[in-house]
Amino acid sequence: MTDSSKREQLIETALKLFSKHGFHAVGIDTILAKSGVAKKTLYNHFKSKDELILAVLRYYDERFRNFFMRAVESKTGKAKERLLAVFDVAEEWFESDDFYGCLFVGAIGEYPELGTPVRHTCMEFKGLIQKYIAKLAREAKAKQPDQLAEQLVLLLEGAITMAQINSSPVSAAQARQAAKVLVENSIER
Amino acid sequence: MTDSSKREQLIETALKLFSKHGFHAVGIDTILAKSGVAKKTLYNHFKSKDELILAVLRYYDERFRNFFMRAVESKTGKAKERLLAVFDVAEEWFESDDFYGCLFVGAIGEYPELGTPVRHTCMEFKGLIQKYIAKLAREAKAKQPDQLAEQLVLLLEGAITMAQINSSPVSAAQARQAAKVLVENSIER
DNA sequence: ATCTAGGTAGACAAACCTGTATATTTTTTG
DNA sequence: CAAAAAATATACAGGTTTGTCTACCTAGAT
Numbered sequence: 001m002t003d004s005s006k007r008e009q010l011i012e013t014a015l016k017l018f019s020k021h022g023f024h025a026v027g028i029d030t031i032l033a034k035s036g037v038a039k040k041t042l043y044n045h046f047k048s049k050d051e052l053i054l055a056v057l058r059y060y061d062e063r064f065r066n067f068f069m070r071a072v073e074s075k076t077g078k079a080k081e082r083l084l085a086v087f088d089v090a091e092e093w094f095e096s097d098d099f100y101g102c103l104f105v106g107a108i109g110e111y112p113e114l115g116t117p118v119r120h121t122c123m124e125f126k127g128l129i130q131k132y133i134a135k136l137a138r139e140a141k142a143k144q145p146d147q148l149a150e151q152l153v154l155l156l157e158g159a160i161t162m163a164q165i166n167s168s169p170v171s172a173a174q175a176r177q178a179a180k181v182l183v184e185n186s187i188e189r
Numbered sequence: 190m191t192d193s194s195k196r197e198q199l200i201e202t203a204l205k206l207f208s209k210h211g212f213h214a215v216g217i218d219t220i221l222a223k224s225g226v227a228k229k230t231l232y233n234h235f236k237s238k239d240e241l242i243l244a245v246l247r248y249y250d251e252r253f254r255n256f257f258m259r260a261v262e263s264k265t266g267k268a269k270e271r272l273l274a275v276f277d278v279a280e281e282w283f284e285s286d287d288f289y290g291c292l293f294v295g296a297i298g299e300y301p302e303l304g305t306p307v308r309h310t311c312m313e314f315k316g317l318i319q320k321y322i323a324k325l326a327r328e329a330k331a332k333q334p335d336q337l338a339e340q341l342v343l344l345l346e347g348a349i350t351m352a353q354i355n356s357s358p359v360s361a362a363q364a365r366q367a368a369k370v371l372v373e374n375s376i377e378r
Numbered sequence: 379a380t381c382t383a384g385g386t387a388g389a390c391a392a393a394c395c396t397g398t399a400t401a402t403t404t405t406t407t408g
Numbered sequence: 409c410a411a412a413a414a415a416t417a418t419a420c421a422g423g424t425t426t427g428t429c430t431a432c433c434t435a436g437a438t
Contacts, residue, residue, distance in 0.1 A: 006415075022299045024213035027395055038416045043397065106298040108354055110211045112289060126354055151367040154360060157350045158343030165297055165315055171343060178340035181374050182367055195385075216425060227386045232427065379438100386433070394425075404415070 007045045009035050014056050019100045023053055023110045050118075053107070057121045060103055065128055072136075079139035083152065083183050084176055086133065090156060091172030094163040101164030102157075129153065142186040151182050196234045198224050204245050208289045212242055212299045239307075242296070246310045249292055254317055261325075268328035272341065272372050273365055275322065279345060280361030283352040290353030291346075318342065331375040340371050 013035035017026040028049055032039055046052040068089060075085035093099055100106075104122040111118045130153045137145035137152075155175040162171035202224035206215040217238055221228055235241040257278060264274035282288055289295075293311040300307045319342045326334035326341075344364040351360035 020301065022213075022301065024211075025299065028397085029395075039397085039418085040399090041415055044414080049396070100301060101298065102350075105294070105350055105354070109290065109295040109298045110213065112209070112211065114356065122354055126351070147363070147366070150360075150363045151344075154347030154351060154364050154367065155340075155343050156347065158345065158347030161291075161294055161346045161350060162315070162343060165294070165311055167303065171339075174336075174339045175343050177336070178343065178367075178371055181371055185370050185374075217427085218425080228388085228427085229429085230385055233384075238426070381438080382436090384434090387431090388429105389431105390427105390429080392426090392428105395423085396421105397423105398419105398421080400417100400419085402416075402418105404413100406411105406413070408409105408411080 006037055006041050010037055010042055010045065010052065011056055011059050014052055015060055015103075016098070018053070018056060018106075019098065019103055022106060053111075054117050054121065057104065057107060057118065057125075061121060061125045061128075065125070065132070068129070069132060079136060079141070080183065080187060082136050083133070083140055083148075084179055086136075086152065086156060087159070087172050087176035087179055090159055090163075090175070091169050094159075094169035094172055099163070102160050105161070126153070126157075129156075137186070140183070140187060142183070143188065144186065148182060148186045152179055155179050155182075195226055195230050199226055199231055199234065199241065200245055200248050203241055204249055204292075205287070207242070207245060207295075208287065208292055211295060242300075243306050243310065246293065246296060246307065246314075250310060250314045250317075254314070254321070257318070258321060268325060268330070269372065269376060271325045272322070272329055272337075273368055275325075275341065275345060276348070276361050276365035276368055279348055279352075279364070280358050283348075283358035283361055288352070291349050294350070315342070315346075318345075326375070329372070329376060331372070333375065337371060337375045341368055344368050344371075 010031065014026070014031050017031055017034065028039070028042065031052075032042060042052070046055060071089040071092070072082055072085045075088060076082055104125050107118050108122050113119070130149055133152050133156075134146050134149035137148045142148045155178055159171040159175035163169055199220065203215070203220050206220060206223065217228070217231065220241075221231060231241070235244060260278040260281070261271055261274045264277060265271055293314050296307050297311050302308070319338055322341050322345075323335050323338035326337045331337045344367055348360040348364035352358055
């Protein structure tokens with residue numbers, strides 16, 4: 001086993017459990033039982049549960065953005081179409097078995113104190129997603145790419161929330177429709 | 190004191206605390222201390238913490254929708270302008286001291302099990318907000334009022350999430366801008 | 379004046395949760 | 409192969425949480 005094998009095992013198990021049940025609802029013992037790792041090993045890798053949570057968020061930040069950008073770019077090569085492909089990828093995500101809403105939104109809901117590392121990680125994640133969409137908007141020659149990106153992020157974020165609440169992926173298609181209007185409106189013809 | 194005075198006192202105190210810190214993070218004892226009510230009184234009115242949470246959500250459901258509709262309607266009498274006033278009201282909400290994101294989204298994040306009364310209350314709330322916006326869209330003679338309402342709800346929901354994450358109300362204005370495009374696009378001229 | 383319904387105060391049980399410590403075994407590495 | 413590093417299993421301390429129970433108090437209705 002590699003050096004950090006146990007560490008990754010813990011992070012991945014914790015990610016699944018936190019995603020599905022929330023942070024407070026999942027105890028250390030549950031994570032240990034499901035991952036088959038000893039308590040001492042966990043506390044050897046992480047100083048506390050909070051540190052584990054933070055590691056999970058940072059891991060997921062990387063992992064999700066990577067997945068997301070790859071997925072969008074594999075849909076189409078045309079810049080303008082990529083802006084809409086964002087919502088096709090979202091739809092597939094919503095339909096997947098391991099969709100339980102946005103982990104970062106959940107984290108902020110359970111740890112709302114300002115200025116904490118958890119909050120910072122969540123803000124950073126959303127900022128980077130927005131930056132990516134702004135890049136796509138710029139490539140699609142949108143008149144005001146940053147403004148368009150802000151608006152598309154709102155649609156995406158709203159679609160995530162509604163998909164979670166209604167346990168239904170239809171919000172993705174609704175967001176896509178709205179996005180199409182905004183994109184057409186923002187690109188020179 | 191009226192019959193249900195203590196009950197309302199508990200609900201209002203719990204609402205404030207749950208909104209600010211989350212549900213798991215706030216213990217019964219904290220609610221009792223802040224409300225100045227005895228433990229037995231709480232368990233006389235509510236069978237369990239879960240029942241108190243449910244009562245808080247149902248209370249807030251009523252209260253918030255009432256506030257929201259009144260606020261929108263006090264902004265303007267013109268149907269089309271009311272659709273955009275939704276986002277002006279949202280902006281004021283985001284700027285207020287007691288804004289900590291959507292309580293229902295928080296509740297679903299902490300109690301995600303399907304088929305529970307908590308989930309049901311959250312879905313109902315979002316459904317009624319959407320229904321209200323659809324009514325405004327119909328009054329504004331939108332071509333496809335239900336579809337427009339779905340899209341505006343996504344913008345609103347996204348704006349709430351982003352306002353919470355970034356501790357900033359700017360998302361309201363961004364959503365308003367996008368909404369204007371969608372509304373113009375959906376109303377006969 | 380007294381009965382009653384509901385409130386107060388606080389002790390307490392039982393469960394649970396995080397984090398530590400110990401003793402033993404496995405794995406890695408020089 | 410042998411020493412060192414890491415993992416296991418598990419017990420346990422200390423704190424917190426929910427919910428119950430007892431004993432006492434207060435205010436309004438009869």
